Amino acid sequence: MSQLKQAQTSPLKRFRELTGQIKQYEEILGVVYWDMRTGAPRKGIEMRSEAVGALSAETFKLSTSAEMGELLAQLSEPAQKEQLDDINRRLVEETAKEYERNRKIPPELYREYVVLTSQAESAWEEAKENNDFPGFVPYLEKIIAINRQFIELWGVKTTPYDTLLDMYEPGLTTVELDRLFGELRARLVPLAEQIANSKHRPDTTFLQGTFDKEAQKKFSKLILKDMGYDFEAGRLDESVHPFATGLSTGDVRITTRYLLHDVTSALFGTIHEGGHALYEQNITPELNGTPLSTGTSMGIHESQSRLWENMIGRSLGFWQRYLPDLQACFPGQLDEVSAEDFYRGINVVEPSLIRIEADELTYNLHIMIRYEIEKMLFNDNLSPRDLPAVWNRKYQEALGITPSNDAEGVLQDVHWSGGAFGYFPSYSLGNMYAAQMMVIARQKITTLDQQVASGMLLPLKEWLTEQVYQHGKLLQPGEIIERISGKSLESSHLCDYLENKYREIYHLE
């Protein structure tokens, strides 16, 4: 009898198979999404969206199946759970959470949503290209309507929008976010005002010109290589909206976009996505093929992109080392610029319309605008049709400027076309996490700044791998920051960092 039992597949083994299969389907879907964003032919999109819908629906079915429910129930029993190792325990917890969330959604509704968002991304691209917000409204309305249904099914936490926030940053609430953003605003708005009144605006004229695309690509690759991005486990392509996607630790892809008249766009975009990619490439192979082999939250993910983009990529030391390389890529175009001037030029603070091109300081204001609008959409029933008016008014209020068209206004970001409401705050959370991490990094790697100034970026990458990357989803975001700094997330480190940086650049008191 006991022999017979042994011959049967153990619940753990079957559970691992099932979660492995789900992860495999997600990897395949990831390839198809990457393809759709990097040049899939227009006329194939409609059928491809249906195919993606079918496979997503199957994946969804597996993750909400009766079998999965039974396995989770068995493995969650105290006696069973006790016997699990750390990885399997986290795997059961994480899968159970997904299961609880997903099984509340009718499969047909889920499939409809996948097809919709898949088509909506192409519609958004077209709308942005043609500055046609009304053409995008029907998609947005449907996406929001289905998200409302999801929220109802999952259950409203304090406010409907709180339910969405929790998906990207487990445990995060509007109360907490209002507090953190309030603290940021209290210190950053006066800082921005001081800067606006400063007479020491950095010169940026040298950033004007036409910058050869191939040379931009070459420089981007050079920096990625020095950051430790593994090109044998990834590739760099182009897309309308830059992104990074971790298909497996052996295949983590980055895209960027090259602007002929703006050398900084692709440059910092690439470093940003490179930060995301370092995270995904360096998750421990022990987690391969499991749903834990990914970033632990969007906030922590963005902390890595923003850390590399800003705290490294926009630092003086970095340009002391890399400006000569950049100059060599564009002979005759940047020869007269010093590292100090370049550093000051790329750190000019200025109200601007495009989030991904904003300076480090006003960037957080872009995020707060989106956060407020998303709250209005879900908590105050703002109609999508009214988005451009609200968007433009908020930009005028917060930044003193108004988009001249929707392509550089409400249509600029891809997120909403994919239904990612609640994601935007991750960027500012990321800034805060990153600043808090960097305080400790400097204590642990005492010569960090000298290292960066000589192009030795790998020790920082190794430290971040040890502290953050390797753990994947084994640790919660709160555990990560707690283990690094001994404290939960605080806004003060970001404020300190920005104040110190800009006081020096703008000669403030």
Next chain:
Amino acid sequence: MSQLKQAQTSPLKRFRELTGQIKQYEEILGVVYWDMRTGAPRKGIEMRSEAVGALSAETFKLSTSAEMGELLAQLSEPAQKEQLDDINRRLVEETAKEYERNRKIPPELYREYVVLTSQAESAWEEAKENNDFPGFVPYLEKIIAINRQFIELWGVKTTPYDTLLDMYEPGLTTVELDRLFGELRARLVPLAEQIANSKHRPDTTFLQGTFDKEAQKKFSKLILKDMGYDFEAGRLDESVHPFATGLSTGDVRITTRYLLHDVTSALFGTIHEGGHALYEQNITPELNGTPLSTGTSMGIHESQSRLWENMIGRSLGFWQRYLPDLQACFPGQLDEVSAEDFYRGINVVEPSLIRIEADELTYNLHIMIRYEIEKMLFNDNLSPRDLPAVWNRKYQEALGITPSNDAEGVLQDVHWSGGAFGYFPSYSLGNMYAAQMMVIARQKITTLDQQVASGMLLPLKEWLTEQVYQHGKLLQPGEIIERISGKSLESSHLCDYLENKYREIYHLE
């Protein structure tokens, strides 16, 4: 009661859903295969292969499920079948054939095979690059061993190799192929000898030089456009081994490879794959999302690639029209060449080592060598380890030359790494089909040659769409050629065509 019955899904509806889902999964797998061949990162291949194996296994499971068996049984009943329209009837027949074939294979064996061939293609690429046949042998041995198992399971038809042939060209046998190839050999070998003895060898010196890759790409795109290839329903990329893949009629992709010192390789490679692509892009939308939305056999598929590549792309009229465009792409490199000289130069007949670069005449000898070797592998138990020796001996016998290494010998083709034993004959079948079709095309489009000479390629494309492309798998290969020419496939048209062409070029009696 009858109302209740109506509320249930009808067998036909459910059958269409199920075959639709299988087609959708195949489309998604097609994207992943395309990706693996056009630049997927090396370190991700192993896990990707496993993921592909998982989804292929699921697809296989659907196609061999008990539900599928029941649906097919129901829909194949005379009373039911009578009520089906043409499309649904063919759909049932074709699916039943696949079902009968697939259900004989144990799912675990199938999955193992998919993972194996997926990994083998990368192994082949590496082996070819490093001229390392022994490194590829273990993969080849396993692939052949599993194919032997498949043959046993399916049942041996006359000889084991016949069972494989039937997969690519329904109904084709070694007896028939021995006859057709015998007829070809009887007329083409003497022709090749006459040519070898001719004193009128065309000048080819102008083909030497270095040809800018971007200019090659530009010219390839120009020709594809004129052929009627729809770039909004496809894209052109690079890969080690050129291929075309029809993911849906709205997404049919081509790859090519650009050789810096050979302007003809990418050129004719692109036209070849372009011919495949025209077929897949022009299947009637009525068949969208069904397994009938593809070419009817590999022989008919190759007839289209070979027709466009050779009978159009290597014709005098074509170069009367396009040589000036080619000259404009490579200023100063081809200025002195006349259309007549160019035509003769690209049609030089010469024993060569690489199949895909062979002239139209000796090309068929390359195919016969592969056909004989494949027969030896499956009917005479030739060991894969002995392949290089056999390959090299056969090249010496048939073409009087011996490869200097395996990369330009037995490792040159991708086919075996994917387990496509029995595919190669399709190319020569394609040549024969194409020649037979062109005889009729010239009767129906009386000014065809003048049209080609003025770059009007679309009328031919339209005629082929009407006769071949639109039907997808609705018609069998035999029906296609019968409807066009009133006869079954004959070798004489290809022989006539080649004799006429080369007699003129080589001034033969």
